[in-house]
Amino acid sequence: MKLKESLEKKRFVVTSEMQASVDEGPEALIRSLEMVRGRVDGISVPEVEIEGVVGDSIQACHLLNQNRFESIYQTTTRDKNRPQLQKDLLAAHDAGVENLLVFTEDYRITGDSLQEMMFFHVDAGKLASVLAHMREGSSVDGKELPSKAEFMLGSGVESRWGKDVPDLEMKEMEAMTKMGTGYFLTTPVFDLPRFEKFIKQVNTFGVPVIAEVMILRTAGMARFLNRHFKSGMVPEWMIQKLAKASDREKASIDIFSETVAGIKDLCQGIHIITMGGEDRLRRYLDAARLR
Secondary structure (H helix, E strand, O other), X not given: OOHHHHHHOOOOEEEEXXXXXXXXXXXXXXXXXXXXXXXXXXXXXXOOEXXXXXXXXXXXXXXXHHOOOOEXXXXXXXXXXXXXXXXXXXXXXXXXXXXXXXXXXXXXXXXXXXXXXXXXXXXXHHHHHHHHHHHHOEOOOOOEOOOOOOOEEEEEOOOOOOOOOOHHHHHHHHXXXXXXXXXXXXXXXXXXXXXXXXXXXXHHHOOOEEEEEEOOOOHHHHHXXXXXXXXXXXXXXXXXXXXXXXXXXXXXXXXXXXXXXXXOOOOOEEEEEOOOOHHHHHHHHHHOOOO
């Protein structure tokens, strides 16, 4: 069943991700996912750039499709003009990609300001313009395309807010809802009570929400996230459980299963961030009783 159909039928969906390597083909990573074929509704492939070298995410999506996975092409819009964005989306469509996951990336860099709000709307308008032209079979400069192209659109949103989601965040979600987004994908969820408050507020949009769940394998990994991404992102009790465990994998799986159990009644799916642990994903799915 396609991801779009699963969401429309209100099934609890499970997606994950893989990264296109910058120095070798993605075949090895795809082989590591063979044990979860049929157990995930989609695999997203983000665009990765390391020291100026960009991994071929569209090729990885194509190989996923060939290996009976449903691929999700994940891109950002901030640093792409309309022609570049259109070029990438056409290449993805030609590769058989039906799902698009879009992030505006770090546009909140200036805070809740008028400039920030204006930047978002320009950014959202750029994406809407490109998608509208492609659905009609034309390019952004008015030329006819070989065929029409349409994607199931997913939109990345910030979910660290509790009951008081900022107006800017709500306006972002409202704009993406009007654009026809099929689901919102949150940032990683660790605090379930706060996430529940977030869900109650954004449910007014009537758009399915998929929650990111990150697999934490070690206390060091958790501390790294708190130090380099956001202070307090990972609760201290999770860090201590991993640090003191005699069996760290079991502790990691327990934390994952508890988080998934708490999320299941709140939203319509999870997106699993494996942090390079694709070959272990099956064990986590088994423990959380995800198909």
